[in-house]
Amino acid sequence: MTTSSSAPGAEVPAERDLEVSILNALPHPVIMLDPEGRVCSANDAAQNFFQSSAAVLGRHSLRHFVPFGSPLLQLVEQVRERGSSVNEYRVDVGTPRNGGERVVDIYAAPASDRAGHVVIMLQERTMADKMDKQLTHRGAARSVTGLAAMLAHEIKNPLSGIRGAAQLLEQSADDQDRALTQLITDEADRIVKLVDRMEVFSDERPIEREPVNIHAVLEHVKRLALSGFARDIRIVEEYDPSLPPVYANRDQLVQVFLNLVKNAAEALTDTPDAEIALTTAFRPGVRLSVPGTRERVSLPLEFCVRDNGPGVPEEIQTHMFDPFVTTKTNGTGLGLALVAKIVGDHGGVIECESQPRRTTFRLLLPAYVDKIAD
Numbered sequence: 001m002t003t004s005s006s007a008p009g010a011e012v013p014a015e016r017d018l019e020v021s022i023l024n025a026l027p028h029p030v031i032m033l034d035p036e037g038r039v040c041s042a043n044d045a046a047q048n049f050f051q052s053s054a055a056v057l058g059r060h061s062l063r064h065f066v067p068f069g070s071p072l073l074q075l076v077e078q079v080r081e082r083g084s085s086v087n088e089y090r091v092d093v094g095t096p097r098n099g100g101e102r103v104v105d106i107y108a109a110p111a112s113d114r115a116g117h118v119v120i121m122l123q124e125r126t127m128a129d130k131m132d133k134q135l136t137h138r139g140a141a142r143s144v145t146g147l148a149a150m151l152a153h154e155i156k157n158p159l160s161g162i163r164g165a166a167q168l169l170e171q172s173a174d175d176q177d178r179a180l181t182q183l184i185t186d187e188a189d190r191i192v193k194l195v196d197r198m199e200v201f202s203d204e205r206p207i208e209r210e211p212v213n214i215h216a217v218l219e220h221v222k223r224l225a226l227s228g229f230a231r232d233i234r235i236v237e238e239y240d241p242s243l244p245p246v247y248a249n250r251d252q253l254v255q256v257f258l259n260l261v262k263n264a265a266e267a268l269t270d271t272p273d274a275e276i277a278l279t280t281a282f283r284p285g286v287r288l289s290v291p292g293t294r295e296r297v298s299l300p301l302e303f304c305v306r307d308n309g310p311g312v313p314e315e316i317q318t319h320m321f322d323p324f325v326t327t328k329t330n331g332t333g334l335g336l337a338l339v340a341k342i343v344g345d346h347g348g349v350i351e352c353e354s355q356p357r358r359t360t361f362r363l364l365l366p367a368y369v370d371k372i373a374d
Contacts, residue, residue, distance in 0.1 A: 035116030037061040066093045075108050079118050085109035163188040211245035211368035218278050221257045230265040238279040247368040252342045259335050260305040260361050267309035277306040299364040312354040
């Protein structure tokens with residue numbers, strides 16, 4: 001920024017540009033309200049939070065973007081009355097327009113250089129909640145790990161004996177009894193397959209990771225889905241083409257997204273305008289520790305699988321990543337538990353936000369960083 005004694009006002013545009021750049025660099029939504037309560041300024045994070053451009057925000061008052069009777073509106077009035085800043089924690093400002101439940105901490109203060117204007121910063125609580133949930137998911141996966149190891153020894157070995165005995169009996173049985181021995185054999189095989197699926201949880205080998213193009217992974221998953229279980233469903237893509245590679249195991253990522261897309265497709269069975277959206281974006285991420293190391297990584301890459309189905313029943317939303325929790329008639333409840341384990345093993349975070357016509361599974365994962373550059 002340059003200054004000039006002959007033109008003291010010349011530095012103002014440069015100062016404003018700097019202010020805008022600083023505000024847009026913040027990961028938290030920041031807005032300014034004029035004395036009539038209209039949004040006269042909004043940074044990039046605020047536009048993303050309210051899912052509206054600055055021009056759209058500027059045409060309406062704050063009441064248009066928050067729930068009726070929201071505590072946020074009362075906080076604004078308190079700031080004007082007191083002439084000082086006010087904080088409030090865990091306030092839900094979510095509406096169908098901005099994606100449902102959005103719990104935030106609020107900081108509101110009067111603008112020092114503009115009478116009657118109020119500056120508001122929102123800090124989403126969901127990130128802290130995501131980390132708490134992720135620890136729960138990892139704990140649930142560890143419980144399945146111990147169970148899987150026990151089942152492999154205590155169940156598979158006796159089952160092989162039961163199956164062998166049934167095959168011996170089948171050789172001397174009549175047609176009616178042979179049907180029963182076949183039933184024993186089939187059920188023994190079914191239980192073995194279930195145990196085999198659970199044994200995946202006990203695999204503690206280090207993950208072989210490399211830079212992976214997430215869009216190539218999603219394109220592969222999309223082709224598999226459209227050629228099979230999602231052939232009658234519209235799949236849309238909302239990608240950020242400038243994303244860096246994700247630091248991950250490609251095959252495991254395919255498994256994660258294939259599971260999520262398949263779940264979405266099954267949820268859309270009775271939806272006439274069935275649609276699944278795959279999105280990628282760059283978000284300012286939190287830092288989480290990588291399991292088994294002291295390393296902490298940033299999670300700036302956000303990948304979402306969204307559907308317009310009926311939504312996840314409220315009673316299981318907080319437990320949906322736990323093993324054996326399912327709404328499917330013939331489901332095992334291990335699919336999402338495995339997804340949570342894989343994401344956790346990558347040092348990432350997964351969460352689900354669900355309401356009728358909008359269910360979103362959101363993954364935050366680390367980007368690949370070339371350490372050789374140093």
